[in-house]
Amino acid sequence: MGEFDLIERYFKAPARAMQFNEVVALGIGDDCALLQPAAGMQLAISSDMLVEGRHFFADVDPFTLGHKALAVNLSDLAACGARPLAFTLALSLPKVDEAWLASFSRGLLALAAEHNCSLIGGDTTQGPLNMCITVFGEVPKQQALLRSGAQAGDDIYVSGTVGDARLALEAMRGNVSLTADAFTAAKKRLETPTPRVNLGLALRCIASSAIDVSDGLLGDLGHILKQSQVGATIDTSAAIHLNTINFIAAQAINTKTTTQLIPQLTSQNQLQYVFSGGDDYELAFTAPVSQSQAVQAAALASKTPVTRIGQIEADLGLRLINAKGQSMPNNYGSWDHFK
Amino acid sequence: MGEFDLIERYFKAPARAMQFNEVVALGIGDDCALLQPAAGMQLAISSDMLVEGRHFFADVDPFTLGHKALAVNLSDLAACGARPLAFTLALSLPKVDEAWLASFSRGLLALAAEHNCSLIGGDTTQGPLNMCITVFGEVPKQQALLRSGAQAGDDIYVSGTVGDARLALEAMRGNVSLTADAFTAAKKRLETPTPRVNLGLALRCIASSAIDVSDGLLGDLGHILKQSQVGATIDTSAAIHLNTINFIAAQAINTKTTTQLIPQLTSQNQLQYVFSGGDDYELAFTAPVSQSQAVQAAALASKTPVTRIGQIEADLGLRLINAKGQSMPNNYGSWDHFK
Incomplete structure (x- = not known):
């Protein structure tokens, strides 16, 4: 199974079925995705990379790995008080293992569905196992929780x-x-x-x-x-x-x-x-x-x-x-x- | 040199000096970056991952590698007719090689500066050499160039x-x-x-x-x-x-x-x-x-x-x-x- 078929089956097809919110003007399938934040909203953005042997063991259950890859990114949105909207996934795989991919995709997309967070794009390549997710959320202007706001007495x-x-x-x-x-x-x-x-x-x-x-x-x-x-x-x-x-x-x-x-x-x-x-x-x-x-x-x-x-x-x-x-x-x- | 010092020297410090546009409400240094697109603008987003041995040779000049890692992403914005605004960089490195990083950072940030594109966040980890950039651009609503618009006779x-x-x-x-x-x-x-x-x-x-x-x-x-x-x-x-x-x-x-x-x-x-x-x-x-x-x-x-x-x-x-x-x-x- 080629790269394009693989992306289609495990990521694009499910992604098209999960356009959860009106901020996503264009999802997966073009050179860029398009987001249209509502008036008065800022877009919160975070990116995390997970590497085999460093963030997870090679034999980890791919379903839980899919969950965790998105969870660590959603956690950054949480820390800013941002509502999840969408994410991109870049994936480097040693080989095309369909059982692994099917399970990884299920774990990833189950958590995405729980948070109404749409997969809107990404990249797939061959190489040592590595996944990089960039996540997008929205937060009203001036309401983002930052690291810089703590005051004596808090x-x-x-x-x-x-x-x-x-x-x-x-x-x-x-x-x-x-x-x-x-x-x-x-x-x-x-x-x-x-x-x-x-x-x-x-x-x-x-x-x-x-x-x-x-x-x-x-x-x-x-x-x-x-x-x-x-x-x-x-x-x-x-x-x-x-x-x-x-x-x-x-x-x-x-x-x-x-x-x-x-x-x-x-x-x-x-x-x-x-x-x-x-x-x-x-x-x-x-x-x-x-x-x-x-x-x-x-x-x-x-x-x-x-x-x-x-x-x-x-x-x-x-x-x-x-x-x-x-x-x-x-x-x-x-x-x-x-x- | 530790991970945090490394990020500070080669990415955060230069990034703070290159906040090119008013859309970036918050740059590098918090859990999330914040973007505030102008009224009537959509945000165009693309993500590309480059892997050693697949997209480049191990002995490639790190300056040109930094250039190329961003260039391939800017090219996706170009294809949508979007103006570059910002990008995140996730980087997996086998070891901390300061000469390599200094050169990579220079190549990356020179192209970023040429396009007024601010580095707003990312991630650094240890692992096989891999870089994932997610890039953000703006395009007026309804003006994005898409793959789907070609007509007979064009x-x-x-x-x-x-x-x-x-x-x-x-x-x-x-x-x-x-x-x-x-x-x-x-x-x-x-x-x-x-x-x-x-x-x-x-x-x-x-x-x-x-x-x-x-x-x-x-x-x-x-x-x-x-x-x-x-x-x-x-x-x-x-x-x-x-x-x-x-x-x-x-x-x-x-x-x-x-x-x-x-x-x-x-x-x-x-x-x-x-x-x-x-x-x-x-x-x-x-x-x-x-x-x-x-x-x-x-x-x-x-x-x-x-x-x-x-x-x-x-x-x-x-x-x-x-x-x-x-x-x-x-x-x-x-x-x-x-x-």
Whole structure:
């Protein structure tokens, strides 16, 4: 099967069936796609590239890979409070494996359909497995959530759970051992992260700044601090509850199961995964104290738990404290693809 | 040098210095870039991925590679008659080679500056060398040049020269031998193609259809025929003059140089390169006969030669004729990455 037939069957034909919104004036099939944003709207744009061996293992389920390739991009739209509209997909494939492509396409387009996000163009070529998605969303002028808006006194929040993806990765590498339930839960978070699009939309005009947590919580929070020219204090006793595995362990204890779920997991490396795990695709954001009820209402409306983990301060730098308010060392680096 | 420093030095810092237009509301440095198209404008979007060993050789000059990575995308905007605004760059690199990056960045940003096209975001990761650019342009509503607008009776034109890039490739592969001058000219066309942006802009409201010639002239013209539901007859005696090497040979003869420039090049494989060479980044377009003077004026205004090579007809299919109007066989395939 040639390149053109392949594109037609697995991408173009389904794409024509999923023109979800009126902003897409012309979809797949010409030299360019055409978007026509509504009056007063800005177009939010983000691009992410996923590479075999770096972002995923060669034997990963192609359905979950299709999901994740789009999810990591939708997560960037979420962090800006933008509503998903459309995306392009550039795909480099070692060979034409129809079963693989069919599954990849299903995973990708299922998440696209969930968010009314139309596939409007792209490119296919032969080469080492690599996928690059560029995603487009809309946000009313002046309402985009930026990294630069945090103010001293603002509360710092994190959505959902963080550290699970890293825990799954370390378990797959044999560095920690988990029960089957815990591993399944963590692996699901690694392979099919949920982009917090609805939370991002609900936080428009409430949050003062936001960022997508993809390279590790503290490192990404550092971008907010730098661009807002502020500092922060983080309460590690609040943050340590941010991972799913704790939640599962707590459930197990509550239901009188005595199994030790995390035999090798100390509170130290739990914090390590929470603070610098990476691959989380949650939102870290700030909001004025006066908006704390509005934040909880946004969390409720978008069915996304949020946890307050600290406060923005005028003093530059990032400080960690324990439950007693005592200072703790910050040894948590950020993910760097070249280190 | 880490990933973040690298991005800062070679991409972010220069990008901040080159915010060329008011449509870019927010450039590089947040989760998303923000574009604010002017009223009545549509956003034209295209994405292309270049892979080592497939689109370029490992030892290619990184400056020309930077140029070409953007040029092939600008060529898609040109084919739609869109004015370049901005682009994102996703880059997978085997390692951090500063000399390579500095040169790649210079080549990329020099062409960007020439077209007032701002780098607004992207991604960097470690992996086999791969670059994916998504480009954004603007075009007034209803004025985009599409593949679907050709009408029976329209003239068919091609800009500049085609077949040179393939000739250079075959010379590099040792399949044809060229004089140094001819090889230099052909290699320049392979490595630093000129996107026909100004011609595309000048053809708004004149051309009835257009396409970027990247996979071979006849194959790409076939997309216009299919999407316009028409056929065409191409005059091979006009088309054979479309390549630079002929032009150089003609010059050599005119200046009484007796050197045989193209020892192994027959008119048959000359036509092969012209019709199915690939990597040309010229425009193939159609226009009503009533617009023939306007087409020549657009060519003159944009300083881009155009050649009439045939005519659109109601009868489906693509027919080739010689100078005497006799029918010729069409054995010219299109480029397929998986064949």
